[in-house]
Amino acid sequence: MAQQEARQRRPSIHDVASHAGVSAATVSKVLAGVTTVKPENAQRVLDAVERLAYRVDPLASDMRRAKRRIIGAIMPEFESEFFGQMVTELEGLAEQRGYTLVAASSRESEAREKEILGRMHDWRVAGVVLAPVRNEHGPAASFMKANGMTGVLIDRVLSDDAFDTVSADSAAASAEVARMLVGKGHKHILIIGLAEGAATVRARLEGFRTQALALDPSIRIDVITSEVSVEPLRSSLRDYFGRGERPTAVYSLLLKGTLVALSEFRRR
Structure with missing residues (x-):
């Protein structure tokens, strides 16, 4: 029974040292890659590690x-x-x-x-x-x-x-999107997004709005956002399109918003 327990016990650094005929400190140095250990001692340690299937205990190491x-x-x-x-x-x-x-x-x-x-x-x-x-x-x-x-x-x-x-420069990136859409002649743009409280979402929204209005003060910008879940966003988009709104361009601030918008477009 005792022999079975010994076989099941995880080998320790002291077991490796005993098999290799060196100190535990020497084993530690070899495993850490220290090159000052005598080659013959290092080889005995490596042989003992392989023979015992020894693995470093990360918890014990981290505790130190x-x-x-x-x-x-x-x-x-x-x-x-x-x-x-x-x-x-x-x-x-x-x-x-x-x-x-x-x-x-x-x-x-x-x-x-x-x-x-x-x-x-x-x-x-x-x-x-x-x-x-x-x-x-x-x-x-x-x-x-x-x-x-x-x-x-x-x-x-x-x-x-x-x-x-x-982080990316969200405001500058959105301003570039605004320049592109306004440059293509869009007059009615819908912005959709999730996580409306996120700093990057606010920066993207402000960057787009500021640039678009600077280029065309008469442009219409509608904004539909939801805090977290896509379902409120989906519901808002259905109501929006159900009222007959037809923006010529849609700018999605986050990937999930894009997927929701595409699914709603397919329903029309």
Whole structure:
């Protein structure tokens, strides 16, 4: 029975040291890639590691550092190609540096966003990449600041004093769309979008409206937005088109809005 338990027990660094005839410190150096260990000792360690099928215990290693080699990523949702690709890229970058990425979706809920962040704080993650539901001033970012967490805020943010931020120039991009549509002679444009409280959505809307009106003060710009769910947006679009409204161009601020608009167009 004792022999069976010994076989089932996960081999430790001390087991490797015993089999290799070296100290545990020497084993640690070899596994860390330190080149000052004598070649014959290093080979004995590697042979023992293979023979015992030894694997480094990440929890024990992380406890010594007081931080785990885990990076958290919180995205508003995973359905869009944008956020899915973002997680894929982050995962690759993390693994190149010896970290594991743990990703979760807030599902466009600030309450869930903060809850997930709390779990990651409990796990003592090395840092968090957060694409907030709204902006850099939401409850999640405040939680990170209050608890001294390391993080980067991306996408739906403008700027922040406590964290690095990464985002596109939403206002300038929308202004370019406005120049293109007005330049093509459009006089009635519908703007649709979700997450109306998000910083980037507000910036896109303002950038478009400012540029379009500067080019043509008589242009008509209708705006239909929904806070989170696509269903209220879908309902609003049905009412809008049901009243006989026929804009000559539609500008969608987010991918989900585009998909909803296309489905409603097909109904007409």
